Amino acid sequence: MSARVDMRPSAVSARLRYVSELAADLAPEHRLQAKLDLTAAAVSARLRECAALLELCQRLAQAKSR
Numbered sequence: 001m002s003a004r005v006d007m008r009p010s011a012v013s014a015r016l017r018y019v020s021e022l023a024a025d026l027a028p029e030h031r032l033q034a035k036l037d038l039t040a041a042a043v044s045a046r047l048r049e050c051a052a053l054l055e056l057c058q059r060l061a062q063a064k065s066r
Contacts, residue, residue, distance in 0.1 A: 003052065003055070005052055005055050005056050005059065007056070007059060012056070015052075015053075015056070019053075
């Protein structure tokens with residue numbers, strides 16, 4: 001069973017803004033500040049986000065091939 005992903009431009013933009021806010025500066029001098037939360041809940045949330053982004057990419061690829 002796959003989750004439905006809202007494909008409206010505003011929803012896609014909101015997801016991209018959210019992911020951009022989560023992205024840390026990985027320059028060597030900032031890496032210690034970019035440690036990941038490795039609790040089960042945090043890892044599960046990141047996996048769900050990855051799955052949603054994968055589905056989004058697959059849908060965009062399908063739409064492009066039409």
